[in-house]
Every structure is written in structure tokens, then in C-alpha cells.
């Protein structure tokens with residue numbers, strides 16, 4: 001068997017992208033320790049280890065899926081109100097990419113934006129040089145530039161993709177990436193992807209201006225003695241659940257006044273694949289009178305659990321199966337700590353909609369929502385118990401001064417890193433020293449969330465770390481490279497709350 005390998009980012013691709021060799025050299029050289037010092041060397045994105053691990057991941061006869069992705073300025077329609085934005089292929093959300101586990105995905109990305117961009121494949125344990133982090137795993141794709149992403153898709157599940165440059169994710173640049181498992185044995189009749197978003201772009205401002213405004217205003221740290229936690233069990237994010245006020249909340253690109261409606265028959269089972277693509281908003285999700293049987297979170301299966309209301313922070317995904325009732329019902333998404341709601345209509349034949357979404361939204365605020373991290377991983381994806389070889393604290397703090405958010409007292413610097421070695425069991429302790437929640441995302445791995453007894457709960461790649469709380473996660477260091485861990489609030493991440501989990505070797 002001779003697996004066909006894709007070359008690491010080479011001179012040819014770099015030249016094609018208009019990169020100078022000097023700029024390209026930045027990636028490889030400045031992130032390594034000087035030769036001869038005896039210090040461990042970083043395993044960078046262009047390392048032969050990265051190619052070798054990818055080769056081992058590829059089956060001899062893996063099928064190839066070829067897709068073209070075109071990020072470009074466009075105009076969308078918010079129920080009669082036009083909004084200028086940036087999107088993939090002129091639509092929000094972008095066209096879903098659907099592949100099978102084990103296939104090779106090739107995405108030729110043609111940057112028609114007036115700014116540099118990249119694409120990050122959120123949640124995938126893919127090869128490091130395809131992870132889409134500029135200055136760490138690849139150079140930015142300049143305007144008019146082209147970059148060919150190509151990687152094996154390792155795990156089935158509900159994923160998504162978005163840029164990893166500036167505040168671009170809070171424009172319309174996002175789309176679902178669904179990876180099917182041919183052996184899964186579907187126990188449902190239909191699938192419905194449900195993408196939640198908070199929307200401000202093209203409504204008289206844009207996300208760059210929003211960030212400028214936050215910095216201009218500055219943010220005094222909140223008074224810790226106020227003790228916002230624990231006061232209200234139905235407000236798990238505390239009192240401060242967002243920095244940005246959005247005029248619209250969308251489901252699948254549709255505003256509340258003009259929701260998507262999908263028609264089924266009573267008794268049919270629908271697998272919902274719900275993705276929170278928001279920039280600064282967690283959502284509670286409920287279908288009044290219809291329990292949701294949660295089957296997966298962040299792509300990985302959990303022991304089935306029935307929930308009435310689910311909490312989903314930015315970057316998280318949840319799959320749930322519902323049975324269509326005898327009358328049409330809304331799926332309602334309430335932005336945590338903010339006004340308004342988003343909706344989508346599940347039609348049951350031609351019956352009228354039962355109940356008002358406004359009333360459901362009110363009721364949902366008094367219910368304790370499910371945090372999917374508290375679920376138990378399905379047996380086939382449970383991490384074996386093992387003492388960690390290395391433990392790193394990831395201390396989350398802010399905001400200070402002109403809206404600065406830090407990890408371990410520092411803002412993001414790609415030359416810094418939390419060192420890990422291939423083969424290690426790694427523990428990250430996300431310690432939230434701030435009064436705001438942070439959805440902490442780790443690239444390239446799916447960790448196991450620890451419970452208070454030292455056991456494991458769900459497998460996740462994005463986990464809610466509530467104000468003043470600590471969440472510990474374990475993972476096996478089996479995907480060499482340089483991987484970000486960061487807050488998935490885009491305004492926190494862009495203001496410093498990102499760090500590198502850095503594979504090193506002697």
C-alpha cells in the first residue's frame with residue numbers, strides 16, 4: 001500500500017499566492033528555536049511529521065471530493081432590508097459541504113474579498129498545514145489569491161468552516177461541513193442543518209467597526225465581588241453574556257420575521273444538526289412541547305439524552321432527533337442575555353403553527369438549559385482513563401485597558417506556546433478569572449471534558465467555561481503541529497485571547 005501524499009505547503013504554492021520567499025520563511029524559521037541550543041524544536045506545519053501522520057490517516061483507495069469556495073462581497077436580503085456583507089458563493093450560510101468519513105476533501109479557495117483570508121475547518125483533526133491559521137499554519141491568502149486545501153476527513157459528524165482572519169467570521173462567511181459515517185445506521189427519516197447567527201454586518205456598521213468601538217470605549221473589568229455566579233441557576237453564563245448588541249438573529253440566514261419553513265409528516269423523525277456560528281452570542285434552543293433527543297455534540301456521539309432546552313455557545317454543535325408532532329411548531333433560538341429570538345418552522349403537513357414563538361422564548365428563559373459538555377460520551381468514543389503526562393493551565397482574564405483579553409497574562413503571540421510532545425496525554429485546565437463566559441476551542445483535537453470525580457463526560461472541541469469557573473479537558477497528543485486554543489467569541493479572540501498548543505521534539 002502506498003498512500004498518496006499531498007506535499008506540504010511548497011515553494012510553488014507560495015509563489016502562486018504572490019508570497020515573497022522572505023515572508024514564507026517566517027513560518028518555518030521564526031517559530032523554531034535556534035539550532036545548537038539543545039532546546040526542543042517546534043514541529044511546524046511544514047514538518048515531515050505532519051505529512052507522515054496525514055499519510056497514515058489516508059486509506060489506499062480513499063475517494064476524493066473536489067469543491068471550489070469563493071469568498072466574495074455580496075448583498076443579502078433580510079426580509080426586505082438589503083445588507084452588504086462577505087459570504088461564500090454569494091449566500092448565507094454558504095453551500096454545505098458533505099463528504100464521507102475517510103474521504104479526501106479538496107477545496108480550491110479563490111479569494112475574491114478585498115482583504116486577505118483563510119479557511120478553518122472547525123473541529124476536524126486534520127493535517128496541521130491545512131488548519132487555516134495565518135502566521136502559524138499558512139500565510140494569509142491575499143486578495144485574488146488561490147489556496148488549495150486538501151486533507152483526509154478523519155471523523156464523522158457535524159462540523160463547519162469559517163475564516164480565521166480578523167472579525168471575518170462575524171460577517172456572512174460560514175457554512176456547514178457534514179461528514180457522514182456510512183456504517184452509522186441512520187435512525188431517522190430526514191436531516192435538517194440549523195445554523196444560528198447573530199447579525200450586524202451591513203446594517204450601518206460592520207464587525208471591524210464593532211471591534212474598533214469596543215476598543216475605543218475600553219472595558220473596565222467587572223467587580224468580582226458582585227458574585228454573579230450561582231445566583232440564578234437558569235442563567236449559567238452569569239450576568240454579562242455578550243459585548244455586542246445585534247439588530248438581527250438568524251437561522252439559516254433568515255430573520256425572525258421571515259423564517260425558513262420545512263414541511264414533514266406527523267410522526268417522522270428529523271435529525272437536527274445545530275451549529276452556533278455567532279460572533280458574540282450563545283443561544284438557548286427549544287421546540288415548545290417537543291423533546292429533543294441529543295445524540296452528538298461537536299460531531300462525536302453521546303449517550304442519548306432527552307432535553308427540552310439546549311444551550312449552545314459560539315462554535316459548539318449539537319445533533320438531536322425530534323419526532324414531528326401533529327401540528328406545526330417553531331424551533332426557537334433565544335440569544336442568551338439579549339433581546340429577541342430567531343426561529344425556524346417545522347411544518348407538520350399543512351397544519352397551522354401551534355403556539356407563539358414569543359411565548360416560547362419567554363418560557364425558555366426560566367428553564368435550566370442543557371450544557372452538552374455534561375453529557376456522557378458514547379462507549380465507542382470514550383477516552384481511556386490515564387494520568388496526564390503534562391498539564392497546562394490556560395488562565396482566562398479581561399477585559400483590561402482598551403478591551404484586552406489574555407491567556408496566562410499575555411495576548412496572543414504565535415511564537416509562544418504550551419509545549420506538548422507526540423504520544424503524551426495532555427490536560428488543559430481552562431481557569432476563567434473573568435466575569436464573562438468563554439467558549440474555549442482547541443484546534444486539531446477532540447478532547448474529553450473531565451467531571452469532578454476524575455471521570456470523563458462528552459468529547460468536545462469547544463467547551464463553555466462559565467465566569468469564575470474551571471473546566472479541565474484531556475486529550476491524546478496524536479496530531480503533531482501548532483494548534484490554536486482560543487475563545488470563540490471573535491471579539492475576545494481578536495483582542496488577545498488565543499494561545500498555541502505547540503508540539504515539540506528534541
Ligand SMILES: [Cu+2]
Nearest residue numbers: 438487489492
Ligand atoms: Cu471569551
